[in-house]
Amino acid sequence: MKRTPIVIKVGGALLDDQAAMSRLLTSIQTVLATRPVILVHGGGPLVETLMASLGLSSSKIDGLRVTPDEHMPYICGALAGSANKTLCAAALQAGCTPVGLSLLDGNMVTCEPLDARFGAVGVPSAADPALLKSVLAQGLLPVVSSIGSSPEGRLLNINADQAATVIAELVQGELLLLSNVTGVLDGDKQLISTLDAAGIETYADQGVITDGMLVKVNAALLAATTLGRPVTIASWNAAIPEILNHATGTQVFPSPLPSGDTL
Template structure:
């Protein structure tokens, strides 16, 4: 995936990467004997959990992605949504703890970084009006960042082919009505739920929104250069 990003960037396409860190966060929480809880695909984040989330996202994964991008010949800058007050958020639901719902995104720093020829790699954290760090779902953060940048395309990477029918067949195009029907019937659930909601929200500002299988070799090149999507495209 990072090689694709470096190649696309070399071709003059401005790429912004927003990453999560679920498996690594779970691993470290387990090491510290901190319970792991999710509600509707969102991590319940108390103060202890938030400290681990910040440590893993900013101190481990973000730096690793920057280093790997540089090794592949790219020029990357690692940052989080807290930098330059990029992501303004508020607590989404008191029951979820320090989980943020995005209010606004100031994309001016990202625009300068892209214009200077770098690839921004962003950890999904934000700040509330009091300067409190909030944990933001990576898909939600990506949706709002893409909208603020007026991006031409938003691609979500997953560990599945896309959105599938109950029989396992891939749905190549998905509109809001069908998405809500699949949610109501439990076909879309768990971690896929915030991803699909982020896709639907992104459609308000981004013309092309897709979910693709991040395990597929060169999936970003296929998605960017081929006329037919390899996953699920969201349409209005």
């Protein structure tokens, strides 16, 4: 269990916080001595800034952003290029040896278009773990962008939470969803240490978990259900060992918590 890979997903907002990025990569560097780590990232803010500068815009359907195929060269450049290499450079500074990858490299993950209405938005499926396992075996840090491809070679934009989940599925890893929040808070602004589907529904009905956090916990619940193990929502400012030891963050379980569980 000790050598179970840790899959860490970070949002693109981390790229705008140099201090937080440095702390996270330094924490990852210490963990690499005992466990493999894979860093999966999005880059929404970077993409939005680039698209605005190019005078490009896209709509949303049911909360999901439509990605026209003609936008993919720019999105690919922002995510697999700028965002990925910024994180790789920070990893080098922290003493890690990064390997920048995308979902399609080594046929790690295969992707299919979600629906014609959404353009080049894809759904990922775990495929071949050989490349990833080879990189991990060398003590390197894979830094994976959420750019995928269909078997026909069509580049696809993948939701970063889904990308991290499929990578965790690929290596049977422990998934941490990190952002600029400490975890899920209750009505008194106290950290909720554990959640399951019933707890999420109750807090949502009470108006305690709303908006972006509701999206986040539902993504964590889906990931936990897919992986068959808890997924942790925590802050990228916290030390990774603290998160792994459940000293901070919120664990989202795939099934109802056993009675009296205080994990």
